[in-house]
Structures are given as structure tokens and as C-alpha cells.
Amino acid sequence: MSDECHVCLLGLIFLSSLLTGISGVKVTNVFISSGENVRLSCNNALHDLKSTTWFYNRFRDSAAVELIYLGIKKKDTESHERLSLGSDCSLNIRNISKEDYGSYTCRQYVNGDQKQGPDAHVYLHILHVSSSQTEISAGRSVTLFCQLYSFAEVSCDDRIRSERIELFWVNQAGVKLTRSDSRYQILSSSDHCIITLNTTLLNEDHNREWRCEVTQRDQVKSSVTYTVKSSGEKQAHQSVMEEFLLDVQL
The missing domain is CATH 2.60.40.10 (Immunoglobulins)
Structure with a gap:
């Protein structure tokens, strides 16, 4: 094969890689x-x-x-x-x-x-969020798990680095929660695309929202909101109603 044909062949291969990407x-x-x-x-x-x-x-x-x-x-x-x-x-x-x-x-x-x-x-x-607790009430510790399920062509760690993907938690005001906030314990595991949020619930946390977001190259791609429904609040409401009904019956 002539040198000119070699040059043409290399040129076609290079052009094909540009059009289809490195992986083809x-x-x-x-x-x-x-x-x-x-x-x-x-x-x-x-x-x-x-x-x-x-x-x-x-x-x-x-x-x-x-x-x-x-x-x-x-x-x-x-x-x-x-x-x-x-x-x-x-x-x-x-x-x-x-x-x-x-x-x-x-x-x-x-x-x-x-x-x-x-x-x-x-x-x-x-993007999926789950909780460690089924019964949630003030004074109890709760852990929220946020996980990104992805096609396993490469490891999650490699994907996060190459695609600049980030998982993080934000509060109701949209403020990103960080490890410096003493109320929250935040742990990320890049090899499994999981970020956890652990906190002890307060009375005022009833109906509070925490949101997990995933970004790619600093652009929000998806988010999931977890709303706290305190079982303690529900039980207290039921007790009041039971006392009221008892008084009515008497």
C-alpha cells in the first residue's frame, strides 16, 4: 500500500473517532x-x-x-x-x-x-431516596440514603470524575448542607454513588423537606425531595381526638 493510501486511511479513522467518540x-x-x-x-x-x-x-x-x-x-x-x-x-x-x-x-x-x-x-x-426508619418522631435519629443507579459500563467513581457528577443534600431554602454543620452528619461513597444524611429530629422538623440533587458539570439534572412525617405528631393528634370523643360520650 502506498504512503498516500496510508495517510488517507489514518485520516478516515481519525474522522470516524471524532464523529462517534472515543468508545465508538x-x-x-x-x-x-x-x-x-x-x-x-x-x-x-x-x-x-x-x-x-x-x-x-x-x-x-x-x-x-x-x-x-x-x-x-x-x-x-x-x-x-x-x-x-x-x-x-x-x-x-x-x-x-x-x-x-x-x-x-x-x-x-x-x-x-x-x-x-x-x-x-x-x-x-x-436518583432514589430511602429512609432508615419507618417510625419517625422527634428525638430519634434518622438516616436518609440518596443513591444514583447507573449503567455499570465503568465504575461509579470513574463516572463521577469523568462526567463531573455530584450528589448533595439541600434544605427547604435550597441551601446546600455541608459537613461543617454540626447538626448533620453527611457521608458520601463515590464508588457506590451514595450520599447519606443523618440527623436527630426536632419537634419543628415535622413536614420539613430535605432534597437530594444530582448535578453534571454544575447543572442540576434531577432531584428527589424527602418530607418528614413525624409519627409522634400523628399519635399525639390521635390521643387528643380520643379524649375529645370520650368527653362527648360522657
């Missing part, structure tokens, strides 16, 4: 909190539902699962009832749960078997 695959990242609805775009030229197939992978090495095959929903998937196909071939998922995180791929075909353009890849990241 262009990926769209979507962040959403559990309980919400989401729309995943196909990003291909055809708006023909019968040409569209959607695949799902939760883990990098797991086998792909067909969610939609040539415009028809597969009935043997866990999320079957919550899926629908948009008129633009987007995949709509209702009432997102933390188990829905992963990699979604849209592939389109022409004349049944000829692939139309490159696949559209979407990584769906789910």
Missing part, C-alpha cells in the same frame, strides 16, 4: 428520579413505528432484552405495562423505579432487515 458509540445520558415518567429519544431518521426495536441492558455483560420489537411491545418483560412507543419512535416509561436504570438502545430497520443508520444509545440514571 455516541451515548445520551438521561437523569430522572424514581416515580417520574421519562421519554427516551430514538434519534434516528425514520418515524415508522413498525421499523423500530428497543433493547435494554442493566449490566454491561448481560444479554440484551427486547422491549419493543418492530413496533410491538414484548409481553414477557417486567416493565411491559409501563412502556409505550411515541409517534416519533421514542420509548416512554411511566412511574420509573430504581430497577429501570441501565442502557437502552433504539435500532431501526428498512424493508424488514436492513439496518437504518447507527443505533441510538441512552444511559438512564435513576
Whole structure:
């Protein structure tokens, strides 16, 4: 092969890497909190539902699962009832749960078997908050867990560094809570994409909101709000009502 052909070949390889990215695959990242609805775009030229197939992978090495095959929903998937196909071939998922995180791929075909353009890849990241306590009352300690569930192509630690992703807690006023505040104990675990908030509840914390946010390159991508409902307040209210009813009966 001549030197000129070598130069041309190297030029094509370099151009291809610029267009598709270092990994060879262009990926769209979507962040959403559990309980919400989401729309995943196909990003291909055809708006023909019968040409569209959607695949799902939760883990990098797991086998792909067909969610939609040539415009028809597969009935043997866990999320079957919550899926629908948009008129633009987007995949709509209702009432997102933390188990829905992963990699979604849209592939389109022409004349049944000829692939139309490159696949559209979407990584769906789910933000979820849970509590260590089921009974919450003033004077008791509570720990809130905020976790970002992400497709395991790389470790969470690597993703946080490369994508500049940050998890943090804010109060009702939108002020970021820090470790310097003696009332809160905040612990982050980057390798698992978890940040915890521990505090001892006060009487005035009833109906108080704490919000966990995820940012990418300093832009808020999603958030989840946890509202404290003190069981002590509820029990006290019930006791007052019981005394009132007793007085009425007497």
C-alpha cells in the first residue's frame, strides 16, 4: 500500500473517532428520579413505528432484552405495562423505579432487515431516596440514603470524575448542607454513588423537606425531595381526638 493510501486511511479513522467518540458509540445520558415518567429519544431518521426495536441492558455483560420489537411491545418483560412507543419512535416509561436504570438502545430497520443508520444509545440514571426508619418522631435519629443507579459500563467513581457528577443534600431554602454543620452528619461513597444524611429530629422538623440533587458539570439534572412525617405528631393528634370523643360520650 502506498504512503498516500496510508495517510488517507489514518485520516478516515481519525474522522470516524471524532464523529462517534472515543468508545465508538455516541451515548445520551438521561437523569430522572424514581416515580417520574421519562421519554427516551430514538434519534434516528425514520418515524415508522413498525421499523423500530428497543433493547435494554442493566449490566454491561448481560444479554440484551427486547422491549419493543418492530413496533410491538414484548409481553414477557417486567416493565411491559409501563412502556409505550411515541409517534416519533421514542420509548416512554411511566412511574420509573430504581430497577429501570441501565442502557437502552433504539435500532431501526428498512424493508424488514436492513439496518437504518447507527443505533441510538441512552444511559438512564435513576436518583432514589430511602429512609432508615419507618417510625419517625422527634428525638430519634434518622438516616436518609440518596443513591444514583447507573449503567455499570465503568465504575461509579470513574463516572463521577469523568462526567463531573455530584450528589448533595439541600434544605427547604435550597441551601446546600455541608459537613461543617454540626447538626448533620453527611457521608458520601463515590464508588457506590451514595450520599447519606443523618440527623436527630426536632419537634419543628415535622413536614420539613430535605432534597437530594444530582448535578453534571454544575447543572442540576434531577432531584428527589424527602418530607418528614413525624409519627409522634400523628399519635399525639390521635390521643387528643380520643379524649375529645370520650368527653362527648360522657
